[in-house]
Amino acid sequence: MTIANSLKAIETDSALVELLTPVQRWLDILAVRNHSKHTLSAYFAGVRQLALFLRGKQLTWTRCDKRQLAQHISQRIDEDKLALASVQQELSAIRHFYGWLIEEGLARINPTTGYQLKRSPRPLPSIADIDLLSQLLDQPVPETPEQARLWLRDKAMFEVLYSSGLRVGELVALDMTDIDLADLRLRVTGKGNKTRIVPLGNKAATAIKRYLPHRNLWVEQQDSALFISEKLGTRLSSRAVQQRLKVAATRAGIAQNMYPHLLRHCFASHMLSGSGDLRAVQEMLGHSDISTTQIYTHVDFAKLTQVYDRAHPRATHSTSDIE
Structure with missing residues (x-):
């Protein structure tokens, strides 16, 4: 009508x-x-x-x-x-x-001026506990050579997502020149084309080192991407990362729905729980407004000792990481 x-x-x-x-x-x-x-x-x-x-x-x-x-x-x-x-x-x-x-001179007052519509509380993000993430990231290497090769790449991706709190789009956008394995840091291009430098955990760096020989065999046309499709030899898509994470979770016997942004949520929650340093986590996540980071403050904070190396459960060195 x-x-x-x-x-x-x-x-x-x-x-x-x-x-x-x-x-x-x-x-x-x-x-x-x-x-x-x-x-x-x-x-x-x-x-x-x-x-x-x-x-x-x-x-x-x-x-x-x-x-x-x-x-x-x-x-x-x-x-x-x-x-x-x-x-x-x-x-x-x-x-x-x-x-x-x-x-038009038909009214003098606009009743909507200054009127604020009360918004519903923002839902808290889902968080997986550290044991569940260990179940995912420390699962045995698949037996078949093809799946074993893919797991080296996938493990590196998932370690980076959790280690540095990246968005999946930021992960797939990483170039080889963005990683500094010596100083354990990444250059990340986030929303609004803003660049930030974030720490890289030792376990994530080790996983990248183990993946790189395969990446160099797969790459086609001198693609600069860090994470490469084995079949295409070009930059991996966000959708592919999502699918590979579900495959890995199923193989590890994890019933909880796993998706790339969940690892970012876990990073934020576990970092705040271990450090209580909201500003530092805001910087690492690339949030322009700290109110966005404050959604993670529902966790109980432990005493701050060191913002990253001691707070993050996979940032410390272990003998198994030494090659």
Whole structure:
């Protein structure tokens, strides 16, 4: 049903028609300004819901204040069970409509000004315990030569994800020139093309060293990527990393759903648990806002001794790592 047809259908409801008449004028102006039909329809739907609320309260647009708006929004969330994203879209439509009313001299106050929609608490990320990660990373080498070769690469990838808290996109974007095995660090290009230097655990460095001879045999066309597809000889995709992690988890007898970002979550949680240094972990994760890092502070913090080498369970040397 079109907006015009919607208005015709309520002609017998004089109060609602009166409320929606300026809405129709506003939408006609937006249509002339080349707003899409989808946008106009969404705007109408959102503003119409507030109009229905005001009609029920026997109020006009100019009688709607923040208190009335809050009641309407609460009703949309609690009674109508509308998703938060949909409510936000309706609120945006109402904000734009009141902006137009004020421009036209039809209203003096925009009730959405300064109104904050309360967001649901951000869900905590899933975390695997250290024993489960050891089960994944320390599993026996597969028996077949082909699978054994792939495991050397896969183990190196998973060790780096957990060792340095990388996003999977950052992992597959690593070039050979980004790794410094002597000083145990990585140069990572993250969101917004921002570069950061992060520590590399000893176990991750050892896994990379064991993988590199195979990488050098597989590589085609002088590809600079660190992690290479054995079949194609070119940079591995994020999807391939996801699939290989599931294969490795199944082979290790792990029932929990394993995915690359889980290893990043585990890095953050275990580092904070061992160090309590939120700023340091923020830097290593590449978060621009520390509030993003604070989601991991639900863990119990142990006393800080050293931010990385002592806090990370796989950062220390052991005799088995010496070649």
